Amino acid sequence: MVDMPYDALLLLSFGGPERPEDVMPFLENVTRGRGVPRARLESVAEHYHHFGGASPINQQCRDLKAAIEADFAANGVDLPVYWGNRNWHPFLADTLRRMKADGVRRAAAFVTSAYSGYSCCRQYLEDIDRARAEVEDAPEVDKLRIYYNHPGFVEPVIENTRAALGRLPADLRDDARLVFTAHSVPLAQPGREDYVAELNDISALVAETLGAGRPWDLVYQSRSGPPSVPWLEPDVLDHLTELHGEGVRAAVIVPVGFVSDHMEVKYDLDVEAAELAGRLGLRIERAATPGTHPRFVAMVRELLLERDGAERPALGGLGPRPDHCAAGHCRRAEEAVRGRTS
Numbered sequence: 594m595v596d597m598p599y600d601a602l603l604l605l606s607f608g609g610p611e612r613p614e615d616v617m618p619f620l621e622n623v624t625r626g627r628g629v630p631r632a633r634l635e636s637v638a639e640h641y642h643h644f645g646g647a648s649p650i651n652q653q654c655r656d657l658k659a660a661i662e663a664d665f666a667a668n669g670v671d672l673p674v675y676w677g678n679r680n681w682h683p684f685l686a687d688t689l690r691r692m693k694a695d696g697v698r699r700a701a702a703f704v705t706s707a708y709s710g711y712s713c714c715r716q717y718l719e720d721i722d723r724a725r726a727e728v729e730d731a732p733e734v735d736k737l738r739i740y741y742n743h744p745g746f747v748e749p750v751i752e753n754t755r756a757a758l759g760r761l762p763a764d765l766r767d768d769a770r771l772v773f774t775a776h777s778v779p780l781a782q783p784g785r786e787d788y789v790a791e792l793n794d795i796s797a798l799v800a801e802t803l804g805a806g807r808p809w810d811l812v813y814q815s816r817s818g819p820p821s822v823p824w825l826e827p828d829v830l831d832h833l834t835e836l837h838g839e840g841v842r843a844a845v846i847v848p849v850g851f852v853s854d855h856m857e858v859k860y861d862l863d864v865e866a867a868e869l870a871g872r873l874g875l876r877i878e879r880a881a882t883p884g885t886h887p888r889f890v891a892m893v894r895e896l897l898l899e900r901d902g903a904e905r906p907a908l909g910g911l912g913p914r915p916d917h918c919a920a921g922h923c924r925r926a927e928e929a930v931r932g933r934t935s
Protein backbone atom coordinates (compact mmCIF):
# COMPACT_ATOMS: atom_id res chain seq x y z
CA MET A 594 0.00 0.00 0.00
CA VAL A 595 1.26 3.43 -0.93
CA ASP A 596 1.49 6.05 1.79
CA MET A 597 0.63 9.44 0.35
CA PRO A 598 0.10 12.95 1.66
CA TYR A 599 -3.17 13.02 -0.34
CA ASP A 600 -6.59 11.54 0.23
CA ALA A 601 -7.95 12.03 -3.32
CA LEU A 602 -7.00 12.61 -6.94
CA LEU A 603 -8.79 15.40 -8.78
CA LEU A 604 -9.04 15.24 -12.58
CA LEU A 605 -9.29 18.86 -13.70
CA SER A 606 -10.31 19.64 -17.28
CA PHE A 607 -11.65 22.27 -19.66
CA GLY A 608 -15.27 21.08 -19.92
CA GLY A 609 -17.59 21.13 -22.90
CA PRO A 610 -21.31 21.23 -23.74
CA GLU A 611 -23.26 18.03 -24.26
CA ARG A 612 -26.54 19.45 -25.65
CA PRO A 613 -27.19 22.08 -28.36
CA GLU A 614 -28.80 24.50 -25.87
CA ASP A 615 -25.61 24.45 -23.77
CA VAL A 616 -23.26 25.47 -26.59
CA MET A 617 -23.63 29.26 -26.30
CA PRO A 618 -23.62 29.40 -22.47
CA PHE A 619 -20.47 27.25 -22.53
CA LEU A 620 -18.78 29.51 -25.10
CA GLU A 621 -19.70 32.53 -23.00
CA ASN A 622 -18.06 30.92 -19.97
CA VAL A 623 -14.89 30.23 -21.96
CA THR A 624 -14.54 33.71 -23.40
CA ARG A 625 -15.86 35.94 -20.60
CA GLY A 626 -13.57 38.96 -20.24
CA ARG A 627 -11.23 37.75 -22.99
CA GLY A 628 -12.20 39.94 -25.91
CA VAL A 629 -13.17 37.17 -28.35
CA PRO A 630 -15.32 38.67 -31.14
CA ARG A 631 -18.97 37.56 -31.38
CA ALA A 632 -18.43 36.37 -34.96
CA ARG A 633 -15.72 33.96 -33.78
CA LEU A 634 -18.08 32.62 -31.10
CA GLU A 635 -20.80 32.04 -33.67
CA SER A 636 -18.50 30.16 -35.99
CA VAL A 637 -17.13 28.00 -33.16
CA ALA A 638 -20.73 27.29 -32.09
CA GLU A 639 -21.20 25.79 -35.57
CA HIS A 640 -18.29 23.41 -34.92
CA TYR A 641 -20.18 22.08 -31.90
CA HIS A 642 -23.49 21.93 -33.78
CA HIS A 643 -21.76 19.93 -36.52
CA PHE A 644 -21.46 17.23 -33.84
CA GLY A 645 -25.02 17.55 -32.51
CA GLY A 646 -24.15 20.24 -29.95
CA ALA A 647 -21.92 17.91 -27.95
CA SER A 648 -18.22 18.18 -27.25
CA PRO A 649 -16.40 14.87 -26.97
CA ILE A 650 -14.28 16.11 -24.07
CA ASN A 651 -16.58 15.19 -21.16
CA GLN A 652 -16.93 11.56 -22.21
CA GLN A 653 -13.17 11.48 -22.66
CA CYS A 654 -12.80 12.67 -19.06
CA ARG A 655 -15.25 10.03 -17.83
CA ASP A 656 -13.26 7.39 -19.68
CA LEU A 657 -9.96 8.70 -18.31
CA LYS A 658 -11.36 8.80 -14.78
CA ALA A 659 -12.52 5.18 -15.07
CA ALA A 660 -9.13 4.14 -16.46
CA ILE A 661 -7.29 5.91 -13.61
CA GLU A 662 -9.56 4.21 -11.06
CA ALA A 663 -8.82 0.81 -12.60
CA ASP A 664 -5.08 1.53 -12.69
CA PHE A 665 -5.09 2.67 -9.04
CA ALA A 666 -6.99 -0.43 -7.99
CA ALA A 667 -4.55 -2.70 -9.85
CA ASN A 668 -1.53 -0.99 -8.27
CA GLY A 669 -2.52 -0.59 -4.65
CA VAL A 670 -3.25 3.14 -4.73
CA ASP A 671 -6.27 3.49 -2.49
CA LEU A 672 -7.49 6.99 -3.40
CA PRO A 673 -10.87 8.13 -4.75
CA VAL A 674 -10.85 10.00 -8.08
CA TYR A 675 -12.98 13.12 -8.62
CA TRP A 676 -13.57 15.15 -11.79
CA GLY A 677 -14.22 18.89 -12.18
CA ASN A 678 -14.09 21.41 -15.06
CA ARG A 679 -13.26 25.04 -15.70
CA ASN A 680 -16.05 25.88 -18.15
CA TRP A 681 -18.92 23.39 -17.81
CA HIS A 682 -20.57 20.82 -15.57
CA PRO A 683 -19.31 19.28 -13.42
CA PHE A 684 -17.87 22.66 -12.35
CA LEU A 685 -14.81 22.52 -10.15
CA ALA A 686 -16.45 24.33 -7.22
CA ASP A 687 -19.29 21.75 -7.15
CA THR A 688 -16.74 18.94 -7.21
CA LEU A 689 -14.83 20.53 -4.31
CA ARG A 690 -18.08 20.72 -2.33
CA ARG A 691 -18.67 17.04 -2.89
CA MET A 692 -15.07 16.21 -1.96
CA LYS A 693 -15.42 18.16 1.24
CA ALA A 694 -18.68 16.39 2.09
CA ASP A 695 -16.87 13.08 1.54
CA GLY A 696 -14.18 14.13 4.02
CA VAL A 697 -11.37 14.87 1.54
CA ARG A 698 -8.77 17.21 3.06
CA ARG A 699 -5.98 17.33 0.48
CA ALA A 700 -6.12 16.35 -3.19
CA ALA A 701 -3.52 16.11 -5.94
CA ALA A 702 -4.79 17.59 -9.23
CA PHE A 703 -4.08 16.10 -12.64
CA VAL A 704 -4.88 18.64 -15.36
CA THR A 705 -5.73 17.56 -18.94
CA SER A 706 -3.12 19.89 -20.36
CA ALA A 707 0.53 18.89 -20.60
CA TYR A 708 2.44 22.16 -21.06
CA SER A 709 3.60 25.35 -19.40
CA GLY A 710 2.10 28.75 -20.03
CA TYR A 711 -0.96 30.70 -19.03
CA SER A 712 -3.76 28.75 -20.81
CA CYS A 713 -2.23 25.35 -20.07
CA CYS A 714 -1.05 25.77 -16.51
CA ARG A 715 -1.51 29.05 -14.70
CA GLN A 716 -5.17 29.43 -15.66
CA TYR A 717 -5.91 26.05 -14.06
CA LEU A 718 -4.17 27.23 -10.87
CA GLU A 719 -6.42 30.27 -10.90
CA ASP A 720 -9.44 28.00 -11.41
CA ILE A 721 -8.39 26.06 -8.31
CA ASP A 722 -7.97 29.25 -6.25
CA ARG A 723 -11.30 30.67 -7.40
CA ALA A 724 -13.24 27.45 -6.80
CA ARG A 725 -11.66 26.97 -3.36
CA ALA A 726 -12.64 30.52 -2.43
CA GLU A 727 -16.28 29.60 -3.18
CA VAL A 728 -16.28 26.65 -0.79
CA GLU A 729 -15.98 27.12 2.93
CA ASP A 730 -13.11 25.10 4.39
CA ALA A 731 -12.36 23.69 0.94
CA PRO A 732 -9.91 20.79 0.53
CA GLU A 733 -6.35 21.78 -0.36
CA VAL A 734 -5.48 21.09 -4.00
CA ASP A 735 -1.92 20.55 -5.28
CA LYS A 736 -1.48 20.55 -9.07
CA LEU A 737 0.83 17.79 -10.30
CA ARG A 738 3.75 18.87 -12.45
CA ILE A 739 3.74 19.57 -16.17
CA TYR A 740 4.17 16.29 -18.01
CA TYR A 741 4.66 17.02 -21.71
CA ASN A 742 8.12 15.34 -21.53
CA HIS A 743 7.19 12.46 -19.21
CA PRO A 744 7.66 9.10 -20.98
CA GLY A 745 3.99 8.36 -20.23
CA PHE A 746 2.98 11.20 -22.54
CA VAL A 747 5.79 10.98 -25.10
CA GLU A 748 5.60 7.21 -25.71
CA PRO A 749 1.91 7.18 -26.73
CA VAL A 750 2.56 10.18 -29.03
CA ILE A 751 5.40 8.25 -30.70
CA GLU A 752 3.33 5.08 -30.98
CA ASN A 753 0.32 6.92 -32.41
CA THR A 754 2.46 8.85 -34.88
CA ARG A 755 4.09 5.62 -36.07
CA ALA A 756 0.63 4.10 -36.53
CA ALA A 757 -0.53 7.11 -38.57
CA LEU A 758 2.54 6.85 -40.80
CA GLY A 759 1.68 3.18 -41.26
CA ARG A 760 -1.78 4.12 -42.57
CA LEU A 761 -0.25 6.10 -45.45
CA PRO A 762 0.20 4.25 -48.73
CA ALA A 763 3.67 2.68 -48.83
CA ASP A 764 4.85 4.83 -51.73
CA LEU A 765 4.09 8.06 -49.84
CA ARG A 766 5.27 7.02 -46.39
CA ASP A 767 9.01 7.64 -46.60
CA ASP A 768 8.66 11.21 -47.83
CA ALA A 769 5.70 12.17 -45.64
CA ARG A 770 6.15 15.34 -43.62
CA LEU A 771 5.44 15.31 -39.88
CA VAL A 772 3.29 18.31 -38.98
CA PHE A 773 3.02 18.83 -35.22
CA THR A 774 0.16 21.08 -34.13
CA ALA A 775 -0.77 22.88 -30.93
CA HIS A 776 -3.41 25.41 -29.90
CA SER A 777 -2.28 28.89 -30.86
CA VAL A 778 -2.07 31.52 -28.11
CA PRO A 779 -1.52 35.29 -28.27
CA LEU A 780 2.16 36.19 -28.63
CA ALA A 781 1.80 38.33 -25.52
CA GLN A 782 0.45 35.48 -23.40
CA PRO A 783 2.58 34.93 -20.26
CA GLY A 784 4.63 31.76 -20.46
CA ARG A 785 4.38 31.64 -24.27
CA GLU A 786 8.16 31.16 -24.66
CA ASP A 787 8.11 28.11 -22.39
CA TYR A 788 5.07 26.71 -24.21
CA VAL A 789 6.82 27.02 -27.58
CA ALA A 790 10.14 25.67 -26.25
CA GLU A 791 8.39 22.61 -24.82
CA LEU A 792 6.44 21.98 -28.03
CA ASN A 793 9.68 22.16 -30.02
CA ASP A 794 11.41 19.87 -27.54
CA ILE A 795 8.86 17.05 -27.81
CA SER A 796 8.30 17.48 -31.56
CA ALA A 797 12.04 17.14 -32.24
CA LEU A 798 12.19 14.08 -30.01
CA VAL A 799 9.23 12.35 -31.68
CA ALA A 800 10.52 13.16 -35.19
CA GLU A 801 14.01 11.96 -34.34
CA THR A 802 12.67 8.71 -32.84
CA LEU A 803 10.68 7.99 -36.00
CA GLY A 804 13.68 8.38 -38.28
CA ALA A 805 16.58 10.77 -38.19
CA GLY A 806 16.39 13.29 -40.98
CA ARG A 807 12.64 13.12 -41.56
CA PRO A 808 11.47 16.71 -42.05
CA TRP A 809 9.00 18.06 -39.53
CA ASP A 810 7.32 21.35 -38.62
CA LEU A 811 5.60 22.79 -35.58
CA VAL A 812 2.49 24.80 -36.48
CA TYR A 813 -0.58 26.16 -34.69
CA GLN A 814 -4.33 25.79 -34.92
CA SER A 815 -7.65 27.04 -33.57
CA ARG A 816 -6.64 30.70 -33.40
CA SER A 817 -9.15 32.88 -31.57
CA GLY A 818 -9.28 36.52 -30.49
CA PRO A 819 -9.56 39.68 -32.62
CA PRO A 820 -7.55 39.69 -35.89
CA SER A 821 -5.59 42.76 -34.69
CA VAL A 822 -3.88 40.74 -31.92
CA PRO A 823 -0.87 38.64 -33.05
CA TRP A 824 -1.01 34.93 -32.21
CA LEU A 825 1.46 32.07 -32.73
CA GLU A 826 1.87 31.15 -36.41
CA PRO A 827 1.96 29.58 -38.94
CA ASP A 828 -1.58 28.29 -38.97
CA VAL A 829 -1.94 24.62 -39.87
CA LEU A 830 -4.21 25.36 -42.86
CA ASP A 831 -1.80 27.90 -44.37
CA HIS A 832 1.04 25.50 -43.73
CA LEU A 833 -0.63 22.56 -45.50
CA THR A 834 -1.30 24.82 -48.49
CA GLU A 835 2.34 25.84 -48.53
CA LEU A 836 3.61 22.26 -48.23
CA HIS A 837 1.44 21.27 -51.17
CA GLY A 838 2.86 24.19 -53.15
CA GLU A 839 6.37 22.90 -52.42
CA GLY A 840 5.47 19.52 -53.88
CA VAL A 841 4.98 17.60 -50.63
CA ARG A 842 2.53 14.76 -51.35
CA ALA A 843 1.71 13.44 -47.86
CA ALA A 844 1.77 14.51 -44.23
CA VAL A 845 1.01 13.10 -40.81
CA ILE A 846 -0.62 15.63 -38.51
CA VAL A 847 0.37 15.10 -34.88
CA PRO A 848 -1.78 17.12 -32.41
CA VAL A 849 1.04 17.08 -29.90
CA GLY A 850 -0.41 20.05 -27.99
CA PHE A 851 -3.48 18.07 -26.86
CA VAL A 852 -4.18 15.23 -24.49
CA SER A 853 -7.40 13.85 -26.04
CA ASP A 854 -9.25 13.94 -29.36
CA HIS A 855 -11.57 16.77 -28.32
CA MET A 856 -13.27 19.36 -30.50
CA GLU A 857 -10.14 21.22 -31.64
CA VAL A 858 -8.88 17.89 -32.99
CA LYS A 859 -12.18 16.49 -34.29
CA TYR A 860 -13.25 19.69 -36.03
CA ASP A 861 -10.22 21.85 -36.75
CA LEU A 862 -8.13 18.90 -37.95
CA ASP A 863 -10.47 16.05 -38.91
CA VAL A 864 -13.04 18.26 -40.65
CA GLU A 865 -11.32 21.51 -41.64
CA ALA A 866 -7.75 20.41 -42.36
CA ALA A 867 -8.94 17.13 -43.90
CA GLU A 868 -11.29 19.01 -46.22
CA LEU A 869 -8.50 21.37 -47.31
CA ALA A 870 -6.08 18.51 -47.89
CA GLY A 871 -8.72 16.72 -49.97
CA ARG A 872 -9.17 19.79 -52.14
CA LEU A 873 -5.41 20.19 -52.57
CA GLY A 874 -4.82 16.51 -53.26
CA LEU A 875 -2.46 16.30 -50.28
CA ARG A 876 -2.69 12.93 -48.54
CA ILE A 877 -2.92 13.33 -44.74
CA GLU A 878 -3.30 11.06 -41.75
CA ARG A 879 -3.93 12.35 -38.24
CA ALA A 880 -2.20 10.74 -35.26
CA ALA A 881 -4.35 9.95 -32.21
CA THR A 882 -3.72 11.80 -28.93
CA PRO A 883 -2.83 9.85 -25.71
CA GLY A 884 -6.51 9.71 -24.56
CA THR A 885 -6.76 6.61 -22.35
CA HIS A 886 -3.60 4.89 -23.58
CA PRO A 887 -2.51 2.60 -20.68
CA ARG A 888 0.97 4.17 -20.61
CA PHE A 889 -0.60 7.61 -20.24
CA VAL A 890 -2.97 6.40 -17.53
CA ALA A 891 -0.05 4.84 -15.62
CA MET A 892 1.72 8.20 -15.83
CA VAL A 893 -0.99 9.78 -13.68
CA ARG A 894 -0.15 7.32 -10.91
CA GLU A 895 3.58 7.85 -11.41
CA LEU A 896 3.20 11.64 -11.11
CA LEU A 897 1.30 11.10 -7.89
CA LEU A 898 4.00 8.77 -6.53
CA GLU A 899 6.63 11.42 -7.26
CA ARG A 900 5.10 13.35 -4.37
CA ASP A 901 6.04 10.37 -2.22
CA GLY A 902 9.68 10.48 -3.40
CA ALA A 903 9.55 8.44 -6.63
CA GLU A 904 11.93 9.39 -9.46
CA ARG A 905 11.01 12.20 -11.90
CA PRO A 906 11.67 10.96 -15.43
CA ALA A 907 11.85 13.38 -18.36
CA LEU A 908 12.75 12.86 -22.02
CA GLY A 909 14.07 15.52 -24.40
CA GLY A 910 16.37 18.34 -23.45
CA LEU A 911 14.60 20.48 -20.85
CA GLY A 912 14.42 18.23 -17.80
CA PRO A 913 11.48 17.61 -15.43
CA ARG A 914 9.42 20.72 -14.69
CA PRO A 915 9.13 21.81 -11.05
CA ASP A 916 6.15 20.76 -8.93
CA HIS A 917 5.08 24.29 -8.24
CA CYS A 918 4.26 26.70 -11.03
CA ALA A 919 5.17 29.58 -8.73
CA ALA A 920 8.77 28.35 -8.84
CA GLY A 921 9.18 29.91 -12.22
CA HIS A 922 7.84 29.24 -15.62
CA CYS A 923 4.64 31.29 -15.96
CA ARG A 924 4.89 33.53 -12.94
CA ARG A 925 4.33 36.65 -15.01
CA ALA A 926 0.74 35.56 -15.48
CA GLU A 927 0.02 37.11 -12.11
CA GLU A 928 0.60 40.55 -13.56
CA ALA A 929 -1.65 39.80 -16.50
CA VAL A 930 -4.38 38.59 -14.17
CA ARG A 931 -4.21 41.68 -12.02
CA GLY A 932 -4.59 43.80 -15.16
CA ARG A 933 -7.75 41.99 -16.24
CA THR A 934 -11.27 43.05 -15.27
CA SER A 935 -13.23 39.78 -15.13
Ligand SMILES: CC1=C(CCC(=O)O)c2cc3nc(cc4[nH]c(cc5[nH]c(cc1n2)c(C)c5CCC(=O)O)c(CCC(=O)O)c4C)C(CCC(=O)O)=C3C
Nearest residue numbers: 607609623627637648649650706712776778817855856857
Ligand atom coordinates in the same frame (compact mmCIF):
# COMPACT_ATOMS: atom_id res chain seq x y z
C1 LIG B 1 -3.39 26.53 -25.17
C2 LIG B 1 -4.82 26.10 -25.25
C3 LIG B 1 -5.32 24.81 -25.12
C4 LIG B 1 -4.50 23.54 -24.87
C5 LIG B 1 -4.38 23.26 -23.40
C6 LIG B 1 -5.61 22.64 -22.79
O1 LIG B 1 -6.05 21.59 -23.26
O2 LIG B 1 -6.15 23.21 -21.82
C7 LIG B 1 -6.74 24.87 -25.27
C8 LIG B 1 -7.61 23.77 -25.16
C9 LIG B 1 -8.99 23.77 -25.41
N1 LIG B 1 -9.72 24.79 -25.92
C10 LIG B 1 -11.04 24.38 -26.00
C11 LIG B 1 -12.11 25.18 -26.44
C12 LIG B 1 -12.04 26.55 -26.66
N2 LIG B 1 -10.94 27.39 -26.54
C13 LIG B 1 -11.29 28.70 -26.82
C14 LIG B 1 -10.46 29.81 -26.76
C15 LIG B 1 -9.08 29.84 -26.47
N3 LIG B 1 -8.27 28.74 -26.27
C16 LIG B 1 -6.99 29.16 -25.97
C17 LIG B 1 -5.87 28.34 -25.70
C18 LIG B 1 -5.95 26.96 -25.50
N4 LIG B 1 -7.08 26.17 -25.51
C19 LIG B 1 -7.00 30.60 -26.00
C20 LIG B 1 -5.81 31.46 -25.70
C21 LIG B 1 -8.30 31.00 -26.29
C22 LIG B 1 -8.82 32.42 -26.42
C23 LIG B 1 -9.64 32.80 -25.21
C24 LIG B 1 -8.84 32.76 -23.95
O3 LIG B 1 -7.88 33.54 -23.80
O4 LIG B 1 -9.17 31.92 -23.09
C25 LIG B 1 -12.69 28.71 -27.10
C26 LIG B 1 -13.51 29.94 -27.42
C27 LIG B 1 -13.91 29.99 -28.84
C28 LIG B 1 -12.70 30.14 -29.76
O5 LIG B 1 -12.14 29.12 -30.17
O6 LIG B 1 -12.39 31.27 -30.04
C29 LIG B 1 -13.15 27.38 -27.02
C30 LIG B 1 -14.55 26.86 -27.26
C31 LIG B 1 -11.14 23.04 -25.52
C32 LIG B 1 -12.44 22.21 -25.42
C33 LIG B 1 -12.63 21.43 -26.67
C34 LIG B 1 -13.91 20.63 -26.66
O7 LIG B 1 -14.99 21.18 -26.36
O8 LIG B 1 -13.85 19.42 -26.96
C35 LIG B 1 -9.86 22.66 -25.16
C36 LIG B 1 -9.44 21.33 -24.58
Ligand SMILES: [Fe+2]
Nearest residue numbers: 712776815857
Ligand atom coordinates in the same frame (compact mmCIF):
# COMPACT_ATOMS: atom_id res chain seq x y z
FE1 LIG C 1 -8.96 26.72 -26.33
